[in-house]
Amino acid sequence: MSESKTLIGPGVSVALVPCPALGDTTLFLRLAWRLQAAGAKVSLASASLASIHEYLPGLEIIGGKPDVVGLAERNDLVICAIDWQVDASLGNVAYLAGKKLPRAFKPEQQPVSLFGYEIAGAHNVICRDPKAGKSMVQWIDLYAEQILGLDLTQPIAGLQAMPVPRADAARRVAIFPTTPHASKNFSCSGFRRLARSLAARGWLVEFVVIPAEQQRLSAEYADYRVHAFADLKGLVDFLRTCSVVISNDSGGGHLGSLMGLRTFTITRRRTDFTWRPGFNELNCVINPVLSFKWLGNTVWRPFIPLRRIVQALPNWKGRQA
Template identity: 65%
Template sequence: MAGEQALISAGMKVALVPCPALGDTTLLLWLAWRLKDAGVQVSLASASLFAVRDYLPGLEIIGGAQPDVPALARSHDLVICAIDWFVHANDPETESALGNVAYLAGKKLPVRYELERKTVSLAGAPLPGAHNVICRDPKAGKTMVQWIDIYAHEILGLDIMSKPAGLQSLPAIAEDAAGRVAIFPTTPHASKNYSHRGFRRLAQKLAAKGWQVEFVGIPAEQQALQSQYPDFTVHAFQDLKGLIDYLCTCSVVISNDSGGGHLGSLLGLRTFTITRRRSDFTWRPGFNDRNRVVNPRFTFKWMGKTIWRPFISLNHVLRELPPVARH
């Protein structure tokens, strides 16, 4: 743990800068809640979260597509910033010299900048381990939420025993939410996506059991998704508020390894993650214990590619979602 005089304390001002990816954003939002519970004045620089600032009382949400990390460093005691912004900064050498900015990476810090050797200061004292990776051991079986809690406790000295309050003032849960499933069939990385045919077959089987099945994508892909799933409603939302409001009408999220699953987990929904990874892979939904990883029975390599989609058993999902009575 960091030295006693360097620990985060009530009244300090801390800024968090997540990268734009939804899953990463939910993770630093969790850390923001941990800091807020410790009496810290927390700012979050996030374009997506700005749309849901009314659901985040007690946090200052700073919008804008490009965070001004040096300005945040001048107005806060500490800035914790996703490594993505550092790597793509106009002048990373200058930003690496900011003494109160800590950079976090998922699994690896860029070697060429030697961040591990550079000291981060908090209230005039060094904060050991502030530049760090979130996942220290991908084989440990911990979720990224558990890893961020370890960073919060061991590096920042925060209490992680209680669960944060989470999003507030959300829309009322829809009366028919218990019977609605949201499927997120895409990610920005095609290699992570389960097949459209597989998702369509799963949707049809769930619909036959009485579930209201709907698909969710981004606006740019909505038309293509609608053509792939013509018998189902396909949603696309212009901002995070629209997506969160929609998920308040659902009870289950089925997705690839993607931000949709993490957001559903954050909202307390039941999640199923279809992936080629092992069941205890690190980046699985971990904000509640109602998550299930569905992976292939086996895989093999063919012409340099991993073949896994034909070996996903949809029965893992179907067995756990009982029939829904139609009204």
């Protein structure tokens, strides 16, 4: 371990700037907890996390649009999603991308230093090898260990002071049926079939969408409650009442996993795809038993084995929660 990898400890101030996407935000929150466990003073510049600051004791949460230059002036180190890259040359700002840095970005021309020591590899991609089978959580932990020199054996805080779960939480399931990318979305009819099968086994099924979708999807899922939340706290508090999250490849699955829930991720990708929820061991990836190309599109939705989800969950029919 080089000298630069032993510098983060008590009293060192580190600011993290995640991109707005919920899945990416959960990864930066994981990194924040790793830094906090090392004794660093950590702040997170995130508009979405501002609403759950009470569940994040010990972390400073800064709402609004991130001021990367100002954070660099006030902190020893800043680790920033490449989405917020600024033109200024800042020697204590490291940029992270999911899978690739912009072609025009030249890491070797922008060295990152902490207390005069260069941090090799500070500018990086989180996923360095998409074929390795590691989840993004494992990749962010490797960045913490290999680049920042953090000890992964140290326990991390996690969400704190959460609401008490409801008495029926064990039999409640939340389905996230959409993502910002239509190509990732399983079909409405498929989610309805799944919801009916789970309800027939005694599960209490509810859907979660973004506010702009609520009216339209309330009609699509007329037999079920369809929730939309104005902020992250509303979503977190709702998921606290559930034990299972079913989603496409989306932030809802990552948040559920972060909160310790059992998650099922429906995707056309392989079962060990990088962006699967990975904060606990209770995730199952459900992919098609076959797929094929037709008129330039991949046909996969009819071949999702929903029975795998239904059979993996207990039958509550006639049982007490």
